[in-house]
């Protein structure tokens with residue numbers, strides 16, 4: 001079967017059919033998939049039925065595996081693959097919905113992951129979509145005056161911003177001193193492969209803007225986030241059984257929706273791929 005790739009919206013997302021990542025993939029298909037990922041920012045590979053170790057093998061068509069920060073979600077049989085589940089709870093007993101609220105993954109790392117990959121293992125009957133916003137488009141539409149204002153600014157990223165509306169799960173004791181404490185990244189970054197600029201925001205992890213008073217920084221970040229998350233920049237992924245979805249953390253924000261019946265399990269495998277220091 002040959003691989004067929006089609007766009008999912010006019011700015012973000014492409015789906016590939018006719019690929020089985022549990023089997024060897026030829027060089028031409030690998031190149032087409034990588035190009036589709038870079039050009040579309042979200043690549044959906046339909047119809048995948050993979051064990052964790054097959055997933056680990058398959059994603060290496062796109063890059064090297066990045067070690068995710070919170071090892072409490074690592075699968076014992078394949079620790080580079082983590083899981084996401086709506087059946088986990090915080091210590092106070094409330095339900096934990098991983099990924100709720102727009103963010104980009106692990107931006108507190110000096111070299112954050114270029115991509116995150118989710119493989120649907122169990123889906124609710126309806127709901128639980130993942131929403132993306134295209135930060136290239138959002139940046140390109142900013143007024144010139146705003147572009148000048150933010151040019152050269154750097155944001156402070158931490159594991160969990162004190163301003164985050166969402167609480168992350170605590171790190172296990174043996175990981176606390178291994179996760180970067182704080183790092184500066186440009187508010188406007190350049191995609192290393194396409195050279196397009198994008199806004200690089202993360203309300204879960206950004207705690208301020210270097211050299212800017214806190215109230216001014218929070219106002220600016222809110223203004224940029226409100227602009228970037230408008231519906232016109234969105235691609236909303238409605239999951240189908242067998243979907244493997246990989247997205248480009250360098251130029252997208254994403255969020256999970258907790259808008260479904262929580263007596264049903266939403267369970268995914270998650271793996272990330274190494275990226276470069278943003279510039």
Ligand code: SIN
Pocket residue numbers: 084098099100116128129130254255256257268
């Ligand atoms: C995530 O933020 O990595 C999870 C997204 C999702 O579960 O849809």
